[in-house]
Amino acid sequence: MKERIITGIIAAIVYLGLCLFGGYAYQTLLLVMALVGFYEFATMTKAAPFGAPAVIGYISVAYMLFPWTLMNLTPPLSVDHMIWIVMLLLLSITVITKNQQDIKLMALLFIGAFYIGTGFSYIAETRQAPDGHGLFWTFMLLCSIWASDIGAYFTGKTLGKNKLWPSISPNKTIEGAVGGIFFAMLAAIAFSIISPTLFHIGNALLIGLAAAVVGQMGDLIQSAYKRVYGIKDSGKILPGHGGILDRCDSWLMVFPFVHILMLMPF
Structure with a gap:
């Protein structure tokens, strides 16, 4: 219980402090949290956490959390277009590897990247409310x-x-x-x-x-x-x-x- 309380206090101070500060600091924190979250998801689903399919997932999560707005940049691809490309790449891996990377795992990694990337991107978007x-x-x-x-x-x-x-x-x-x-x-x-x-x-x-x-x-x-x-x-x-x-x-x-x-x- 002591460990839980100490961890909770430290985590709250770091998170709420950077949220209060906003900008690149908070966006970076959310990016790191999202990448760690996807690592947890990939590991849990028994995927190689740094294999090619997982790396595609990390890239897609990072794309959704990249500070485009803060940098006054327009993303080269809209999020829905990026998601479609990620889907194509993951499904193609199943074909290229002749089912050694099976469709179920590719589908799970796709869901994980979308679930985690979208969730954290909306958290970031809320802090940047117009x-x-x-x-x-x-x-x-x-x-x-x-x-x-x-x-x-x-x-x-x-x-x-x-x-x-x-x-x-x-x-x-x-x-x-x-x-x-x-x-x-x-x-x-x-x-x-x-x-x-x-x-x-x-x-x-x-x-x-x-x-x-x-x-x-x-x-x-x-x-x-x-x-x-x-x-x-x-x-x-x-x-x-x-x-x-x-x-x-x-x-x-x-x-x-x-x-x-x-x-x-x-």
């Missing part, structure tokens, strides 16, 4: 996600009786999930009250709901594929906490979701 309030939006989403996690944990411990999805995550309860939604919505409302000119309570309720429901789904998705591969943690880079994917599973789903549904008022 309305100039990127720090506010980033903290609001993070606090809503964390409120959901904390609320679900304590509500589940106190009131939890009915299992939510025991075959995937045996400790989660329906009562805990509902508690997580409630606390996430409270957190988002608090940010709305602090800055009512940025977004109204209606938006806050929707964002809080999304942060809790989609965030919990992100957590369950992570639990599901770890069960498939029989592992407890995706990595060991954060002693007591596991890997990057263990800590960011909810973020990687929530940040893209609120952007895609245009819940962020900018």
